[in-house]
Amino acid sequence: MRLHILRALVGKELRRHIANRGGIALGLLLVVAALLLSVFNPAGLGAGGSSADEGGTGLVGGVHHCFLYYTGEDGELISPLLDHLEQTLPSELAPHVRFRNLAPDRIQSGLEYSPGTASIRITAPVVDGSRRLRVEIFHPPGAVAAMAPYEAWLWRELRDGLQLIAERKLQSLGVRKPAIRTTGADDDDLWAVRDSFARLQQDVEEAKPGADIVPAVEIDRRGLGGQVLELRSAIATALVVFALYFSCVYLLPTLNCEERERGVLLAQALSPASPFEILLAKFLFYPVMGGALAAVIAGIYKPAVLSTLFFWMGLFTVAGGFLGIGMTIATLAKTQRAAFMGAMCYLLSVSMILIIASTNGIPVISNFALEYHVPRVLHAALSGSVQSDHWLHLLAAMGLAAIWLTVAGWLFRRRGWQ
Amino acid sequence: MQNKPAHFAFFISNFELVRLGSKLVRNSERESPDMTDAAISIQGLRVCYGRFTAVDGLDLDIRKGELFGLLGPNGAGKSTTIRVLIGQRRPTAGRVAVLGKDVVREWAAIKPLFGYVPDRENHFEEFTGRRNLEFFADLYAVPRLRVNECLKMVELDDAGDTVVRGYSLGMRRKLLLARALLHEPRVLYLDEPTANLDIHSAEVVHRILRERVEDGATVVLTTHDMDEVEKICDRVGIVCKGKLVALDSPMNLKQQHTERKTDAILTTGERMTINMDREPERAKLAELVRSGATASLRTREFDFHATFLKLTGQAFD
Numbered sequence: 138m139r140l141h142i143l144r145a146l147v148g149k150e151l152r153r154h155i156a157n158r159g160g161i162a163l164g165l166l167l168v169v170a171a172l173l174l175s176v177f178n179p180a181g182l183g184a185g186g187s188s189a190d191e192g193g194t195g196l197v198g199g200v201h202h203c204f205l206y207y208t209g210e211d212g213e214l215i216s217p218l219l220d221h222l223e224q225t226l227p228s229e230l231a232p233h234v235r236f237r238n239l240a241p242d243r244i245q246s247g248l249e250y251s252p253g254t255a256s257i258r259i260t261a262p263v264v265d266g267s268r269r270l271r272v273e274i275f276h277p278p279g280a281v282a283a284m285a286p287y288e289a290w291l292w293r294e295l296r297d298g299l300q301l302i303a304e305r306k307l308q309s310l311g312v313r314k315p316a317i318r319t320t321g322a323d324d325d326d327l328w329a330v331r332d333s334f335a336r337l338q339q340d341v342e343e344a345k346p347g348a349d350i351v352p353a354v355e356i357d358r359r360g361l362g363g364q365v366l367e368l369r370s371a372i373a374t375a376l377v378v379f380a381l382y383f384s385c386v387y388l389l390p391t392l393n394c395e396e397r398e399r400g401v402l403l404a405q406a407l408s409p410a411s412p413f414e415i416l417l418a419k420f421l422f423y424p425v426m427g428g429a430l431a432a433v434i435a436g437i438y439k440p441a442v443l444s445t446l447f448f449w450m451g452l453f454t455v456a457g458g459f460l461g462i463g464m465t466i467a468t469l470a471k472t473q474r475a476a477f478m479g480a481m482c483y484l485l486s487v488s489m490i491l492i493i494a495s496t497n498g499i500p501v502i503s504n505f506a507l508e509y510h511v512p513r514v515l516h517a518a519l520s521g522s523v524q525s526d527h528w529l530h531l532l533a534a535m536g537l538a539a540i541w542l543t544v545a546g547w548l549f550r551r552r553g554w555q
Numbered sequence: 556m557q558n559k560p561a562h563f564a565f566f567i568s569n570f571e572l573v574r575l576g577s578k579l580v581r582n583s584e585r586e587s588p589d590m591t592d593a594a595i596s597i598q599g600l601r602v603c604y605g606r607f608t609a610v611d612g613l614d615l616d617i618r619k620g621e622l623f624g625l626l627g628p629n630g631a632g633k634s635t636t637i638r639v640l641i642g643q644r645r646p647t648a649g650r651v652a653v654l655g656k657d658v659v660r661e662w663a664a665i666k667p668l669f670g671y672v673p674d675r676e677n678h679f680e681e682f683t684g685r686r687n688l689e690f691f692a693d694l695y696a697v698p699r700l701r702v703n704e705c706l707k708m709v710e711l712d713d714a715g716d717t718v719v720r721g722y723s724l725g726m727r728r729k730l731l732l733a734r735a736l737l738h739e740p741r742v743l744y745l746d747e748p749t750a751n752l753d754i755h756s757a758e759v760v761h762r763i764l765r766e767r768v769e770d771g772a773t774v775v776l777t778t779h780d781m782d783e784v785e786k787i788c789d790r791v792g793i794v795c796k797g798k799l800v801a802l803d804s805p806m807n808l809k810q811q812h813t814e815r816k817t818d819a820i821l822t823t824g825e826r827m828t829i830n831m832d833r834e835p836e837r838a839k840l841a842e843l844v845r846s847g848a849t850a851s852l853r854t855r856e857f858d859f860h861a862t863f864l865k866l867t868g869q870a871f872d
Binding site (some may be wrong): 142145148153157398403404406408411 | 676690
């Protein structure tokens with residue numbers, strides 16, 4: 138490796154971009170977008186700093202999946218109740234509700250809620266020697282109403298279910314026709330709901346005093362503990378990812394193929410520059426350019442992120458992975474147009490796969506895409522919410538980046554320059 | 556030069572010394588008894604593209620300090636041979652050596668020794684002519700002054716700061732030559748170097764090539780311009796269907812392959828063609844001239860074009 142050759146090759150790449158101006162213009166646009174994102178902050182929030190119930194709004198409103206967690210501590214109460222709930226689940230809600238057994242021994246780590254998801258937890262703890270039915274609603278922060286369709290069904294059927302259980306027990310205890318009021322419990326007013334359960338308990342108690350058939354129902358409704366995808370940090374993440382994607386997966390292959398098409402690559406190959414030096418110059422220039430642009434954007438959005446190891450590790454990983462993807466496209470494509478189409482098709486196909494996998498609950502496939510881990514890693518870095526699972530995402534991204542670089546290197550060795 | 560920093564002047568003077576040294580070495584090579592040593596040695600070269608054989612058992616030695624013309628019809632294997640010589644195509648069989656180095660195994664060592672002018676221009680369109688040359692000058696570690704020299708040599712010094720996108724086809728080809736000359740290569744390959752050039756520019760190219768040869772460099776060019784071959788080439792190799800069908804100086808080839816004939820128009824209006832290689836016909840012509848029976852006589856000039864067509868089997872009856 139000769140420095141004067143490397144300098145000349147890197148300088149050539151830079152001068153080409155200065156002469157063409159298109160890449161620089163787009164880079165500046167990204168910087169301007171980051172500046173606007175930083176300057177215009179209507180909620181007055183710090184970068185990425187929305188509290189659970191205050192500012193955050195998901196990119197898509199509503200709850201598309203509701204997880205109903207339950208524990209099987211009390212077989213006499215929970216199991217028949219769950220059976221009733223499952224049987225009475227309206228068909229329009231059925232695809233959106235997932236029943237999950239949340240036995241304490243099955244919980245190994247904190248639950249992570251993707252944007253657009255929420256949960257209902259039904260447990261039957263014993264408090265002060267008496268059985269209680271505790272129902273907790275966890276809605277997306279700032280979006281209580283998003284759970285309305287689920288709650289309407291839940292309160293109504295939960296009360297009906299409890300009433301059925303009570304009637305069966307009363308019958309077994311010899312009470313033929315208990316006087317139970319059938320007040321609906323599908324009100325969205327929690328006080329009315331609580332009152333409905335209280336009256337049921339009272340009616341059953343009056344029918345068979347001291348039997349303790351219907352437990353006291355505790356109702357709680359709160360926002361999810363974590364943060365939802367905050368719009369501003371999501372946009373900042375998108376800008377950072379796009380800067381790297383644009384540089385490594387679009388510019389690198391298209392300009393590489395343009396040089397090949399024009400014969401300029403051949404002219405360089407015939408000069409004293411070795412193939413390794415020509416490649417190294419491209420490897421140095423494009424990820425560095427994309428990385429620098431990404432760092433500038435991230436720095437404008439949240440300067441503190443530049444001092445975090447996690448951000449830089451994420452940035453280098455993404456740059457390496459995208460470089461591998463870009464070089465793979467550059468090696469396979471013969472013309473500039475083919476490289477452009479390759480970059481676009483890759484983007485579209487990966488997006489489609491990720492969307493299909495997430496909407497159909499197939500998380501395994503997503504794990505094989507660099508683009509699944511990358512936004513999570515960078516978003517966590519930019520929003521300052523790095524958790525242990527983000528390190529796992531980073532590790533997965535590193536592995537995928539290494540695979541892409543290996544594939545690119547192998548293909549390049551097989552297919553060569555022409 | 557005097558205004559340059561001392562270290563730069565030292566570098567330039569060193570470069571000049573290197574140039575002078577290489578010139579002396581080349582002159583001594585020309586004058587040495589083994590002047591016939593091959594700069595390029597091609598032995599049994601065979602290149603196949605799938606089932607198609609582009610070059611079929613080519614044996615050829617090109618001497619040092621020679622301006623060699625490689626001729627042939629389209630698809631004869633000229634460009635494939637050049638591609639092998641510059642290391643861009645692996646031979647299917649055979650051995651090719653340039654300045655004693657194997658093209659396949661020692662490509663990296665050969666690269667700085669040759670210059671190449673391709674048949675189609677391959678410049679950075681967005682750069683000026685000067686910037687294009689400066690980039691390659693940096694790769695070859697040649698001082699920037701040499702860029703000016705080369706631009707001047709091909710008469711592009713006035714257009715040096717114009718973006719290549721605005722160049723004419725002729726200017727682009729001249730810029731290719733300037734680029735190939737930057738590092739003063741010992742071997743120069745040119746694929747149709749005067750295509751799209753006006754008469755003056757073609758003359759300039761011819762002069763430059765002759766100068767390079769006089770400096771001891773070996774020049775190999777492919778062309779379809781027979782006049783150019785006849786005018787500047789020391790030797791010519793004609794390839795057809797991947798095989799070498801003739802190898803000699805243009806003059807010898809003409810003498811060997813052109814029929815010497817004289818067209819006569821008699822005073823009676825009769826036309827006749829005399830084959831000057833046959834004694835009875837020569838005697839008959841002499842008698843006609845003596846008797847004043849000839850109204851017009853025209854000798855057919857040696858025609859390299861006709862020789863080429865004949866050798867490549869393309870001559871019309």
